[in-house]
Amino acid sequence: MSVESQLWFEEILEISNGHTFKIKINDVIERFDSPFQRIEIYDTKPFGKMLVIDGVIMCTEWDEHSYHEMIAHVPMFTHPRPENVLVIGGGDGGTIREALRHPEARRVDICEIDGDVVRLCKKHLPSMSSSFEDPRVTLYTEDGARFMKDRPGTYDVILVDSSDPIGPAAVLFSEEFYIDMKNALKDDGLIATQCESFFYHGDIIERITGYAKKHFAVPGYYYTVVPTYPSGIIGYCFASKKYHPLKDFSPERVDAIRGRLKYYNADLHRAAFALPSFIRDRIKL
């Protein structure tokens, strides 16, 4: 008789209301309760290693490039000289890895509230977390919203690589936070923030892009494909004091790093802002 046990991870999201995503697991690598949340790292059969926080898939080695390249390069190729960059969240290191590819980036601050996320990703996910070793990086283990209040007029680009608006990330989806980001930017600064899927979260996207419209000269919304996220896509709120993501974009700078990119390219930068009618007509950017 031959017997084989099977181990499955199942993501059960309240928002998705009656569907789940199941992934075959080779091994549970870490399961740790930090002061903020449950952090899990799995070795999956189809997607390599996977980071899960409070039961929600944050990233897998297989498709994290799409998410991290698009959150970083769309704003950083829009800004003509992105020298001072702040990342809020992003404790796995994937977003700073992409920001650091820009030769203009002289200083990359990252403010992640949960030091245990950084510690465990450094241990198990080096393809993302080795970026913490770059001398341009300073890690702050603090509350991102509070951190920003103390640094007016400091940054060219702010990237908010957060989890969903429940738990510790809820404050990052408030209007006050968008006002604080505006103040922490220089006069020509700009931001991109994780902002959900237009198939499930039209309400959140409408609210957040509303803050962008109210407080920034150039609001926008763009998206990318990430198969292991609900609905297979995730979007970003873009907001800028001066530069327009299509009119001021510098495609010629892309050539310098294109050999290291798997997903992002200049055509995709432009295309990512073209939205389906049902969400375009709702958010009216």
Next chain:
Amino acid sequence: MSVESQLWFEEILEISNGHTFKIKINDVIERFDSPFQRIEIYDTKPFGKMLVIDGVIMCTEWDEHSYHEMIAHVPMFTHPRPENVLVIGGGDGGTIREALRHPEARRVDICEIDGDVVRLCKKHLPSMSSSFEDPRVTLYTEDGARFMKDRPGTYDVILVDSSDPIGPAAVLFSEEFYIDMKNALKDDGLIATQCESFFYHGDIIERITGYAKKHFAVPGYYYTVVPTYPSGIIGYCFASKKYHPLKDFSPERVDAIRGRLKYYNADLHRAAFALPSFIRDRIKL
């Protein structure tokens, strides 16, 4: 004591190799073994009614618009006068519904091998299948590959709305079929065919776009977001004898039907051809 039973549909695809998609079901509406395949229709909790063939999700009422609008409108707004249209497969009626929105369409033939798919969709999925009542439509219950061989120089546009290249649809992914489509088109005709996800099927996409490059003056590949398909996206092979999908596209014609579209718009038409670097560099169109 309170007891509630739960019914779940689980899609287990060989290609996806270790992950599944589970959907909560209110009711099993149909389960029928036709001479070709198993046809199931479910009433799902999150996605309305859902058509499943041989265990694979074909469409749900919730997100079918994205798939059907994009397979039909990208080629039909590229062709300046899409009068004679052939749909291969597409027994649910969603693709002909979209083709019929074009005032230029005078004749829409549909060739679906499995009459039971049409019969059951007519019974249970009227939002798609009511399009079969349009007087411009002629339904042929035949093998699509053979059907086309008898009609040289007949069509302006051919749309292949097929299932995956296993079972009865396998022949629709052969080089011979692409040569037959070329022959069934008029001298300025063009096609779009269901052509899988670039996250899972780079090999199929490379092969099929290879046929398009070899046999057509203008090859292309574009994609759309369909959350209930594996990876959340699906792509289409585009191939044309004369018209270019971006240079010859007529965005001014879109306005006439835009009020009836949920997904497609002129910006998205152009954006859909912008591919991630990893697949763009592989298929080199």
